[in-house]
Amino acid sequence: MRLGLFLAFLTALGGLWGCVAPRVSVKPSPLPGPPAVKLTPTVQPPVLAPDQLLGLKRPPGLVKDPDSGQYALPEVMDAFLKLKARAEQDNWRLILVSGYRSFWSQRRIWNHYDNLYRSSDKLSEKARVRAIMSLVSVPGLSRHHWATELDISEKSLRGQLVRIQPSTPKRVVDFYNWMAVNAPQFGFCRVYLGIHGAVTDEPWHWSYFPYSRDYERQFMALSDYHRILDISVDDVDYLMKNFPKILKREIGSVNNECSR
């Protein structure tokens, strides 16, 4: 899906969630816990420079999903296509909604939400940043910069990324349950369970952990993340002033079961 469509979808979600924010209290979906992720990549993760970890430079050799036009590292895309083929055997039609995102793509989404919250809610700066962070990572801190993260939907969801609510159709719940059981066999881990940190439950976000566990360590070893935040990022003053806390909330969102 092109970024425009993705943004249109985010806009729709923003409309939906904007009315409940900042009371973002969506309970984690009742999915099975992640089984052990297959952690034996056939090739070593390509080395990513700090600028690549921060989304300022494209990771090397990204490949395009012909159906969605989304990009990921070759091994990640290969794992996705294998998972997709496996899913088809069980009558699930996977849709890759979002793969690699640059700092600038992420900034566009961040600023979009910032504008949305400014116009629809009278929130303090802190509440606004928290509300945005529950939906989208701070530009530069998104795991999507690493080209290892995929937002995956299904045909019955018409490409939407939805959480499980009491009214969610059974087929959708069945799909997420299928993914929870099968995606780890292809190296994917569901990193955002909505239990810790800033990000709420994201049953659609899958991380290719044979690679991303390394990038996670390298990312945490960086010391100058904040250099990339400039005046083009909305709420940058607040983000800069509170950067250690922001970083902790962002990193603390990740499901630590993935590392086991």
Ligand SMILES: [Zn+2]
């Ligand atoms: Zn995602």
